[in-house]
Amino acid sequence: MIPDNHPRYRSLVARERIADAVRSGIVVVEGASAHGRGEAFDYLLCEKTSESALLAEKTAAAYLMAADRAIISVNGNTAALAADEIRELAEASGAAVEVNLFHRTDERMAAITAHLKAAGVTVLEGTPERLLPLSHDRALCLRDGIGTADVVLVPLEDGDRCEALVAMGKTVITIDLNPLSRTAQTATVTIVDELTRALPNITRACRDMTPETGNQLVAAHDNTALLRAALRQIQETLADALD
């Protein structure tokens, strides 16, 4: 048990959740090490949502609310850490939820779908088709989901898949704690923030969004500026440590 007054309580709870999810088969071992990479960057961001991250979250909400067909693509880590937050965002934004795994097996697809449904998430189901320009099972998605979506939120996504979605002309929103990652650099909107802090912020912004604010946020969006602000945030942490 982690004492709830521990200064890094949320981070340690998330770490434990990922470890439990590996043991229950929802997360692969590679997902645990990916989580660790994110933790390190979050540590350098002082485990707080920065002003620029909050702007990215509001911008993401604007794109989701203006979409013809928005999809939230959920992988094992996202399901393990944030099933409730995904349900609330889907409700607030009207986006559909599709399970999409890098390490795809029928067993994991079923386990993650069941885990999301138990949290009250409505999950798209159907026969996957090879619609993404990628090799092997990484090409698979649902025609009525990612296949025909104009806006896709893919938290914690692999670089190749993020690039493939962008190449298909989709608006890609990602949540990635490493501002230098290929995913962060490639997405349309990069939210450099921790998943369980980011999702409720996007949900809140969806609820408050007016078409006018949404248009302004989309018109003013500059992803390079958001990424640079995140890098400067990490620089500040290091500068403080050197003081």
Place this chain on the structure above:
Amino acid sequence: MIPDNHPRYRSLVARERIADAVRSGIVVVEGASAHGRGEAFDYLLCEKTSESALLAEKTAAAYLMAADRAIISVNGNTAALAADEIRELAEASGAAVEVNLFHRTDERMAAITAHLKAAGVTVLEGTPERLLPLSHDRALCLRDGIGTADVVLVPLEDGDRCEALVAMGKTVITIDLNPLSRTAQTATVTIVDELTRALPNITRACRDMTPETGNQLVAAHDNTALLRAALRQIQETLADALD
């Protein structure tokens, strides 16, 4: 299979080794996420041994060679990533090797000992005693090993245990990619470098060490300066990305 001309080949091989070691029971899931945290910092250090890290490695060699009784404390991640490198360092330095686990079970102790022996490492064995000022099994070590050692190399160590060893008056050398971690901040000598780059550098320095050079390195040692140099290295990576 990872192509061996991949720019991040070594990092990806290490990641795969850790995942395999989780599946074989040598590494716990928590070890995989700890590895991920290290990977993120190594990425920010451009996956290279810096000048200050090399100085730390030479200083570590000086302490090991001057020790009355030096011990290399090996955990699951270290065994999985660097059994051969541990054997070579033990041979070059004359240090003994003790298995010491944060998540300690008889099964893991046996699996890691067998894995090290298969790589030709001579492993200290005996009845562990509660010699460290820590609760539970974390207090356990061997009297003829860590218990009576004056110099202990503990790669990838937990902060509490590093502090406990320092409080017992031992010279503690650690290898830790996060210069801000409690372990890094507490150790006598902190090597901010990746394990499989660091260990061969220490081994080489042990082979080349003269008592005179050793005395000079120990006299000039300034761990705060080494930590600050590592932080500045990460700052440079970020500054380059912002250019």
